[in-house]
Amino acid sequence: MKKTSLLLYAVFFFSCSPSKEKVSPTAILISNVNIIDVDQSNVLQNRQVVIDSGFIKKIGESIDFPEAYTNVIQGKGKYLIPGLAEMHAHIPQPPTTDQRIKETLFLYLSNGITTIRGMLGHPSHLQLREQAQNGKILSPRIFTSSPSFNGNSVKTKEEAMQKVVAYKNEGYDFLKIHPGMQLEVFDQMVQTANEVDIPFAGHVPVMVGIRHALKSQYASIDHVDGFLEGLVPESKEVDPSENGFFGYAFTPLVETDKIDELVRLSKENKVWVVPTQSLFERWFAPVSSDELLKQPEMKYMPNATLANWKRRKDASTSPKTNFNKEQWERFTAIRRTLIRKLQKDGHGLLLGSDAPQLFNVPGFSIHHEMEGMIEAGLTPLEILQSGTKNPAMYFGMEDSFGQIKEGMDADMVLINNNPLNNISALKEISGVMVRGTWLSKEEIDKKLESIAKNARNN
Numbered sequence: 001m002k003k004t005s006l007l008l009y010a011v012f013f014f015s016c017s018p019s020k021e022k023v024s025p026t027a028i029l030i031s032n033v034n035i036i037d038v039d040q041s042n043v044l045q046n047r048q049v050v051i052d053s054g055f056i057k058k059i060g061e062s063i064d065f066p067e068a069y070t071n072v073i074q075g076k077g078k079y080l081i082p083g084l085a086e087m088h089a090h091i092p093q094p095p096t097t098d099q100r101i102k103e104t105l106f107l108y109l110s111n112g113i114t115t116i117r118g119m120l121g122h123p124s125h126l127q128l129r130e131q132a133q134n135g136k137i138l139s140p141r142i143f144t145s146s147p148s149f150n151g152n153s154v155k156t157k158e159e160a161m162q163k164v165v166a167y168k169n170e171g172y173d174f175l176k177i178h179p180g181m182q183l184e185v186f187d188q189m190v191q192t193a194n195e196v197d198i199p200f201a202g203h204v205p206v207m208v209g210i211r212h213a214l215k216s217q218y219a220s221i222d223h224v225d226g227f228l229e230g231l232v233p234e235s236k237e238v239d240p241s242e243n244g245f246f247g248y249a250f251t252p253l254v255e256t257d258k259i260d261e262l263v264r265l266s267k268e269n270k271v272w273v274v275p276t277q278s279l280f281e282r283w284f285a286p287v288s289s290d291e292l293l294k295q296p297e298m299k300y301m302p303n304a305t306l307a308n309w310k311r312r313k314d315a316s317t318s319p320k321t322n323f324n325k326e327q328w329e330r331f332t333a334i335r336r337t338l339i340r341k342l343q344k345d346g347h348g349l350l351l352g353s354d355a356p357q358l359f360n361v362p363g364f365s366i367h368h369e370m371e372g373m374i375e376a377g378l379t380p381l382e383i384l385q386s387g388t389k390n391p392a393m394y395f396g397m398e399d400s401f402g403q404i405k406e407g408m409d410a411d412m413v414l415i416n417n418n419p420l421n422n423i424s425a426l427k428e429i430s431g432v433m434v435r436g437t438w439l440s441k442e443e444i445d446k447k448l449e450s451i452a453k454n455a456r457n458n
Contacts, residue, residue: 023068027052028438030412031066033075035059035404036420038082038388041381043418049080051410054135054436059406073438078430079418081384082403083114083140083411085391086366088222088274088352091144093122100302100458101128103451104362105139107300110444111363112413112426114140114434115391115401117352119202119222121145121172140434141411143395145201146172149189151180157188164192174219177202183212190216206240214265220272220350220394223279227338228331231258245284245316251331259341266346272394274352275339277372278365280332283358286325289313297364300451301356302458309358336376343378343386350394351387370423380423410436 028051035044048063049056066072086108092101105128108116118125125144132139146167147153154160167175175193177186177200186208193200199219204210204226213226221227228247231254232238243249266273282292289310292298298306317323343349353369355362366387373383392402401409412433417425432439 023065024052025070027057027069028071028073028436029063029066029069030073030075030080030414033414034077034079034418036079036081036384036418037403038381038384039403041420043079043420046076047080049075049404051433051436054410056404056406056408056410059404073414073431075414077416079415079425080404081112081413081415081419081426082388082401083413083432083434084112084351084366084387084426085115085117085402086113086140086352086355086363087117087220087350087387087391087394088119088276088354089116089362090120090354090356091116091118091122091125091128091142093120093124099454102137102139103300103454104356105132105137106447107362107364107451108140109138109363109432109434109439110429110448111366112415112429112432113363113366114411114413114432116140116142117173117391118142118144119176119354121147121167121176123170126171135435135437138434138437141401141409143173145174145176146170148176148178149181149200150178151182151205154181154185154189157185160185160189161192164189164198165196168196168198172198174198175200177205177218179203179205181205181208183207186216206243209240210262211265214262214269214271217269218271220274221266222274222352223276223354224273224335224338224342227262228254228334230262231255231334233258246280248284248327248331251327251334254334256334256337259338260345262338263341263346266342270347272348272350272390273339273342273346274350275335275373275376276352276354276369277335277339277376278353278360278368279357280335281372281375282360282368283313284317284328285332286317286323286328289318289359292359295359297361298359300361300364300448300455302455304458305356313358339373339376340378343376343382348390348393349373349378349382349386350390351383367424367427370426374423380420383423384419 030049032046035047048060050058121144129142131137132142201220204213210226210230229243232250236253353360353365355365370383389402392398401411414430416428419425
């Protein structure tokens with residue numbers, strides 16, 4: 001009788017084992033993975049990472065009852081990084097089909113981009129942002145600009161005031177600045193934006209100029225716009241409207257000893273810079289459209305888009321134009337110096353490639369951007385930070401994303417090799433997690449195959 005009681009007790013004890021009670025059926029375990037600490041440049045080896053309900057619940061060298069997890073991702077020998085942010089993205093808008101919009105969002109995800117900052121807003125993007133936030137669509141986290149402020153859309157101070165207030169009330173995250181605004185209209189926009197507390201970002205209108213723009217405290221200046229023009233001495237008495245493609249026409253007049261002043265102003269006024277250097281090494285560069293069209297990622301873009309890209313590039317850099325390779329080399333060298341110094345002594349850089357723009361396929365273009373940043377002299381760590389930690393700081397969301405820590409959103413990328421050794425390791429994706437939803441490489445490849453098939457038929 002005593003032995004029977006002990007046996008029944010043992011059966012009861014093990015059937016009530018905490019291994020089954022403590023592990024949620026929806027929990028995911030990434031086992032024995034190496035975590036890239038983008039803050040301290042450390043590699044935390046062989047860590048166990050538990051994810052549940054869209055959040056990182058636990059990180060440790062060991063974990064209780066690992067056998068109780070029914071959802072396990074094998075991380076041995078692989079590396080886990082925070083999800084990347086594409087800080088100069090474009091989201092299609094109507095009349096683009098709903099299918100194509102969702103495919104574009106997936107193209108970002110397929111390359112480990114779990115946050116995008118849409119740079120040309122539309123009312124439909126407000127709905128997409130909410131759907132992404134609520135998990136109703138598979139998408140990166142979305143931040144969206146307002147519709148464009150430019151010389152055609154905002155011609156008076158009164159229009160500037162009205163539109164700033166309207167876009168703030170409609171819920172846009174920031175205002176998008178394009179070329180063409182007159183100085184007094186720009187200043188009114190800045191004043192009203194500060195009053196209603198909405199940031200502004202984007203281009204630097206030529207009538208505003210880089211120094212005034214920096215002192216106006218843009219949230220970010222994109223494309224390194226206006227900086228090259230700011231290196232031209234006043235004694236040259238140039239017409240600012242004749243600057244060409246982001247200052248290219250003024251390249252022979254530049255005095256590079258003025259760079260440090262502009263970098264200092266960017267730091268003093270806390271202005272982030274998004275280089276989008278890939279534009280200047282692909283679209284506006286001495287590489288033919290036919291060569292770019294041969295790149296594998298082009299199969300994900302509709303035929304009509306590729307034809308349009310070819311026409312526009314040929315119109316700006318083909319042998320029939322006045323494009324000058326030697327001047328481009330000088331232009332690019334100046335831009336690389338600006339990027340390097342803005343990283344070292346400025347407020348900081350944000351990773352962004354301007355996709356989909358000419359030959360910049362969403363998601364895939366971020367790797368071209370990283371290559372451009374390497375050429376400018378940045379380290380793999382600095383590039384990783386520009387796409388993880390820095391965007392979180394930019395949005396004031398350091399407690400939500402940008403690093404791999406307990407309690408943060410489960411936005412992560414599993415890759416096969418250490419990106420701190422070689423940034424191209426970010427192309428070797430084993431899987432992507434977006435707020436707790438796991439996309440294996442097999443799922444990603446299958447969806448990409450479907451997107452390529454749809455693109456061929458359009």
